Amino acid sequence: MKKQMVTDKQPTDFSITQFKEISTWVTSVEDLDQLLELIIETATRMMRAKASSLLLVDQKTKRLYFKVATGDKKDDVKKFEIELGQGIAGHVAVTGEPLLIPDVSKDPRWYKEISESIGFSTKSIVCVPMKIDGEIIGVVEIIDKTDGSAIKDTDxxxxxxxxxxxxxxxxxxxxxxxxxxxxxxxxxxxxxQHQIIGDCIALRKVITDAFKVANSKTNTLIVGESGTGKELLARLIHRAGNRRDEPLVILNCAAIPESLLEDELFGHEKGAFTGALDRKIGKFELADKGTIFLDEIGEMSLSMQAKFLRVLQEEVFHRIGGNIPIHVDVRVIAATNKDIAKEVAEGRFREDLYYRLNVVQIRMPSLRERKEDIPLLAEYFLDKFKKEKGLSRLPISPKALEKMMQYHWPGNVRELKNALERAVVLGNGREILPEDLPIFNSNPNPPGFEVGLTLQDAINGFKKEFIKLNLRYTGGNRSKAARIMGIQRTYLSSLISKYQIQEV
Ligand SMILES: Nc1ncnc2c1ncn2[C@@H]1O[C@H](COP(=O)(O)OP(=O)(O)O)[C@@H](O)[C@H]1O
Ligand SMILES: [Mg+2]
Structure with missing residues (x-):
């Protein structure tokens, strides 16, 4: 900051230009303390005051403190704090009205303790409020003129x-x-939110590769089963590269009907077709200078593939109904959970487009292939859902973890995440138990569902397990469990003894 601007020039030399200069600094303020000091020092010089100060209201304590002070005793005065309503400054900070006191000794509001204790004689004061959007945030005051003249209204x-x-x-x-x-x-x-959790070698390799391609414009194809984190990886590639401050636009080709995909991708001009009331900017254009992530690219129709390929080759496209060629600089990341080579071999995916997109291929390992990461992922998701539910302690029981390790996870990380969310919501709130993860029951049939039992035995077997499930859910609270099951508490108690249910 150009602090040296405040020289020993006569105040009259102070031009409008310099004044304007201060006001431009104000909006680009970098060092607030320095700027406030500059403003107050300038005011002091311009008015040839003996001393001046800027006090701010501390909203917490409702007191004024000295933010800036000038004059011989500036360091001493800074030690004081003033109650709102106390002294001239405190008064102005409450009323919001400026005050000019020509002779403080005659004013009952004068709080002389400060001047007296620091040995600074004061005769006159002018004090004005500082406001932000009508709220008083502090005051500025000057004390006496150096030449002994009276403070004027213009001051x-x-x-x-x-x-x-x-x-x-x-x-x-x-x-x-x-x-x-x-x-x-x-x-x-x-x-x-988009952190990639995992420590296994396969995932580390994936991440290393992602960083390698991040800074280039190389088209990248991410393959892997559903729920393995393909989108997450696309986000990482975008974030790690030099396009990170530009948009990342995501388009799921499977989620959009074939007839609308072209419109989504390339947009249209006003009046391009019935119902095109306004110009619409497509995702490809929105991604200019950034990245477009085309999820489920394997679902794109052959005719759309042809159009898209042309755009990739020429880096130019037209909005539907438009005749101005639009140039864009877009990095393409595509993903699929299909066996894309097979799709090509069987004629469902254009080979030329495949080669364009597949410059670099990254394969996300399935969760089955990286079971060693299950505890880490489980902890991570548990922590996330615990926080959301405001729970502090909720360990995963060793049995539950064991089951997680054995399971084959067809839905991959997404399934694990959902399973934990469900367990946090439906569990007992103290510990994650295997029962909270019902997808792992090796026997998917309900209890009693076996050939060889009488209907009555099967029903009894089911009832017993069902009651146990509800008691577990309520932490053993019989009234609550009875209410959930829609039966009387006394009836529940009789069933508990009938089925000899002891612990849940
Ligand atoms: N390694 C991982 N670490 C943390 N969360 C993950 C990981 N892999 C996947 N997820 C989460 O699982 C869900 C599915 O991931 P996503 O990237 O959409 O998979 P895909 O695109 O392969 O179907 C998302 O909620 C994502 O945040
Ligand atoms: Mg996905």
Whole structure:
């Protein structure tokens, strides 16, 4: 900051231009303390005041503290704090009205303790409020003129301008701080939401490869079963590369009907077809300078594949109904859970498009292939859902973990994630038990569902297990369990003894 601007020039030399300069600094404030000091020092010089100060309201304590002070005793005065309503400054901070006191000794509001204790003689004071959006955030005051002349009304006006500048500076600084904070938490939230968890060799290789391709524009094809984290990896590639500050646009080719895919991808001009009331920008255009992630590319129709291939080759396309060629710079990441080579061999996927997209191929391992990561992933998701539910302690029982390790996870990480969410919601809130993960029951049949039993035995077997399930769910609370099952508590008790249910 150009602090040297404040020289020992006569105040009258102070031109409008310099004034304007201060106000431009105000909006691009980098160091608020320095800027406030500059504003107050300038005000002091301009008015040839003996001393001046800027006090801010501490919203927590409801007291004024000295943010900036000038004059011989500036360091001493900074040690004081003033109650709202106390002294001239405290008074202005409450009323929001400027005050000019020509002789403080005659004013009952004068809080002389400060001047007396630091040995600073004061005769006159002018004090004006600082406001942000109508709220009083502090005051600015000057004390006496150096030449002993009286403080004038015009000084109030001038001081008010400086107070406004200072308030503006504080407002911008607060806004900058808020934006920075929001950005940070947003980034953190995004980062943690899309974290790739896993430590196995296969996944590490995947991540290393992702980082290798991240900074190039190389088209990348991510293959792997559903729920293995293909989208997550696409996000990582985008984030790790030099396009990270540009958009990442995601389009799931399977989620959009064939007839609408072209419109989604390339957009249209107003009036391109009936119902095209406005121009629509397609995802490909939205991704300009950034990345487009085409999920489930294997679902794209052959005719759409042909159109898309042309766009990839020429890097130019037209909005539907438009005749202006649109140039874009888009990095393409595609993903599929299909055996794409087989799709090509069987004529369902264009070979030329396949080669274009498949410059680099990354294969996400299935969860079955990386079972060693199950505990890590389980802990990660458990932690996430625990936090969401406000639970603090919720360990996974060794038996439950054992079952997780044995299971074959056809739905991969997505299935594991869902299973844990369900377990957190439906479990007993103290520990994750194997029963909370019903997908793992090696016998998927309900209890009593066996040939060889009488109907009555089968029903009894089911009833017993069903009651146990509900008691477990309520942590043994019979009234609650009875209510959930829609029976009387006394009836439940009689069933408990009939079926000799002891512990749940
Ligand atoms: N390695 C991983 N670490 C953390 N979460 C993961 C991981 N792999 C997948 N997930 C989560 O599982 C779900 C499915 O992942 P996604 O990337 O959509 O899989 P795909 O695109 O392969 O079907 C998402 O909620 C994702 O956050
Ligand atoms: Mg997906």
């Amino acid at each position: 109030i006006k001038l001081l008010a301008v400086f107070a406004e500048l200072a308030a503006l500076a504080i407002k911008s600084a607060r806004k900058i701080a808020r934006v920075k904070k929001e950005n940070k938490s947003l980034k953190e939230a995004l980062g943690s």
